[in-house]
Amino acid sequence: MALLYLSHKERGEVWKPIFARELPELEFYDGLEAVRDPSKVRFIATWNAPADPVKTYPNLEMILSVGAGVDQFDFRSLPEHVKVARMVTPSIAEMMRDYVVLGVLAMHRQLPRYIAQQRDKVWSGGRVDLARRKTVGVMGLGQLGTAVLEALRPFGFKLAGWGRSPRALDGVATFAGQEELPAFLAGTDILVCLLPLTKETEDILDAQLFAALPKGAALVHAGRGRQLDHDALLDALDTGHLEGAFLDVTEPEPLPVEHRFWSHPSLVLTPHVATVTDFEEGALAAVECLRAHEEGRPIPGLVDKARGY
Ligand code: NAP
Numbered sequence: 147m148a149l150l151y152l153s154h155k156e157r158g159e160v161w162k163p164i165f166a167r168e169l170p171e172l173e174f175y176d177g178l179e180a181v182r183d184p185s186k187v188r189f190i191a192t193w194n195a196p197a198d199p200v201k202t203y204p205n206l207e208m209i210l211s212v213g214a215g216v217d218q219f220d221f222r223s224l225p226e227h228v229k230v231a232r233m234v235t236p237s238i239a240e241m242m243r244d245y246v247v248l249g250v251l252a253m254h255r256q257l258p259r260y261i262a263q264q265r266d267k268v269w270s271g272g273r274v275d276l277a278r279r280k281t282v283g284v285m286g287l288g289q290l291g292t293a294v295l296e297a298l299r300p301f302g303f304k305l306a307g308w309g310r311s312p313r314a315l316d317g318v319a320t321f322a323g324q325e326e327l328p329a330f331l332a333g334t335d336i337l338v339c340l341l342p343l344t345k346e347t348e349d350i351l352d353a354q355l356f357a358a359l360p361k362g363a364a365l366v367h368a369g370r371g372r373q374l375d376h377d378a379l380l381d382a383l384d385t386g387h388l389e390g391a392f393l394d395v396t397e398p399e400p401l402p403v404e405h406r407f408w409s410h411p412s413l414v415l416t417p418h419v420a421t422v423t424d425f426e427e428g429a430l431a432a433v434e435c436l437r438a439h440e441e442g443r444p445i446p447g448l449v450d451k452a453r454g455y
Contacts, residue, residue, distance in 0.1 A: 148173035149436070150181060150203070152192040153212045160425035161191070161432070168433045191432055195219050200228060208439055210432050211447075213423060214238050214290075217343035217370060221451040231435045234289060234447035235427045242290045242368065243297035245420035246338055249366035249392035250282055250298060252414060253336050258390050262411040278302040283334030285350075286341040286369065287313055287320070294338060306330060310346075331358040336366065342455035343370035353378035356388060364390040368420040371397030376407065383412045394420040 149165065149172055151158050158176050165174045172189075175181045187203040190196075191210040195218075200206050209219065211232040219230060252258070256272055263270060280303055284291045287309035295305050295318055305318045308330040312322040321330035331337070337359060341347045351367065352375040365388060367374055374396070382388040392414045393407065399418055401407055407415050431446065438445045449455060 147171065147188050148175050148181075148183070148186040149189040149191060150175045150178075150187045152177065152190060152194075152196070157212065157425045157428070161429040164426065164429040165433065168430070169436060172436070189436060193218060195224075198223055200225055208435070208445075210435055212428060212432075214421065215342060215370065216449050216455065217372075221454065224451065229439065229445065230449040230451060231445050232447040232449060233423050233428055233431055235423065235431045237424050237427055238421045239289055239293040241421040242340070243293050245368055245394065245416075246294040246340070246366055247297050247301075249368070249394075249414075250303070250336050250338065251301070252392055253364035253366060253390050254280060254303075256390070258412050258414055261414075276302075278304070280304065280335040281306050281319075281333050282336045282338060283308065283330055284338045284340060286339065287315065288340070288342075291338075291340045294340065303336075306334060327355075328358055331355060332360065334359060334363060336364050338366045339369040339373060341369045341373060343372055344454035348372050349375050351375060351379070353381065356382040359388070361387055362389045364388060364392070366392045368394040371395040371399060376405075380406055380410065383410060388412075390414075392416075394418055 151161060151174060162174050162176060165172060173186060175187065181187065184203050185205055188205055188207045189210060190199060190206065191212055193212050195209050196202065206228055208229040208231060214233050216230055216232050254275065254277060259272065282298055282303045283306040284295055285308050287307045291307060292315065295307060295315065298305060307315060307318050308321045308327060310323065313320055339351060350373050356378055379391060383391060390412045394416045395418055396407065407413055435445050435447065
């Protein structure tokens with residue numbers, strides 16, 4: 147029985163001794179050249195799955211994403227019995243909390259404007275709004291969306307959230323499905339996107355969605371680049387309908403040098419760093435996935451392939 151590891155060498159060097167210690171019966175194939183017997187491969191840990199992996203590894207049982215998302219996989223190429231799981235570690239939610247709080251406060255306190263003013267040596271104060279008069283609306287109420295809402299609580303913002311299925315969260319106005327999206331957007335001053343990328347959420351942050359937000363609203367986007375229509379965002383910022391944006395993800399990554407996001411005065415751009423999976427914690431999470439699978443327990447981060455997340 148073997149795990150085929152197909153990701154960064156540096157991470158592999160941390161994973162290898164942890165797997166040897168925790169699952170000594172499992173061979174750790176560190177890269178394609180290390181595969182001695184393809185029929186032994188029951189698990190693949192990777193960011194991008196090889197095309198048609200079952201053809202090469204006929205006894206494959208599970209693919210483990212080394213990141214928090216699984217939108218890079220083509221689920222159609224996987225037979226029903228091959229499971230897919232993603233990284234679910236406490237530090238991913240901890241880091242996302244920091245990032246979104248940073249983005250929300252930056253939007254709330256007009257940070258892009260003051261960064262631009264500092265660069266131009268301009269000393270000019272603007273209005274200061276009260277947090278309790280604003281609503282932060284979070285799209286995606288999964289492990290990250292709910293952690294972020296919890297972290298925003300002490301600042302006094304009104305909180306709202308939108309997901310696919312209805313759910314109740316203490317102190318949060320919740321909305322579900324397409325039919326409740328307009329009402330959610332109409333009441334949101336700072337919109338946070340933490341949705342997984344699926345067919346339904348691709349390009350969801352488009353002109354129509356921005357138009358449904360109140361004038362002066364702002365966007366914090368840490369989901370996936372393909373969820374955002376770049377031109378629609380630029381139009382909304384240029385016309386002043388949106389006041390600012392704080393982005394961690396774009397399509398492509400990195401953006402071409404001539405892209406307007408690099409220099410737009412109302413926009414803060416970070417290079418997909420909202421969370422970075424800790425290698426050791428990731429290895430232990432992967433070990434736990436394999437143990438849960440072997441023992442028939444619920445697998446942490448197990449993906450519903452039909453739903454796409
Ligand atoms: P999760 O636990 O699977 O939660 C996903 C949430 O999105 C759920 O509440 C789900 O609704 C909702 N959702 C899915 N499709 C929807 C749709 N069509 N309409 C409305 N709501 C929908 O995911 P997570 O762990 O919180 O992570 C979310 C995403 O964050 C990841 O997929 C990844 O893209 C992104 N991410 C980014 C970074 C970064 O560094 N920038 C790091 C980690 C993750 P239900 O509750 O009804 O299922």
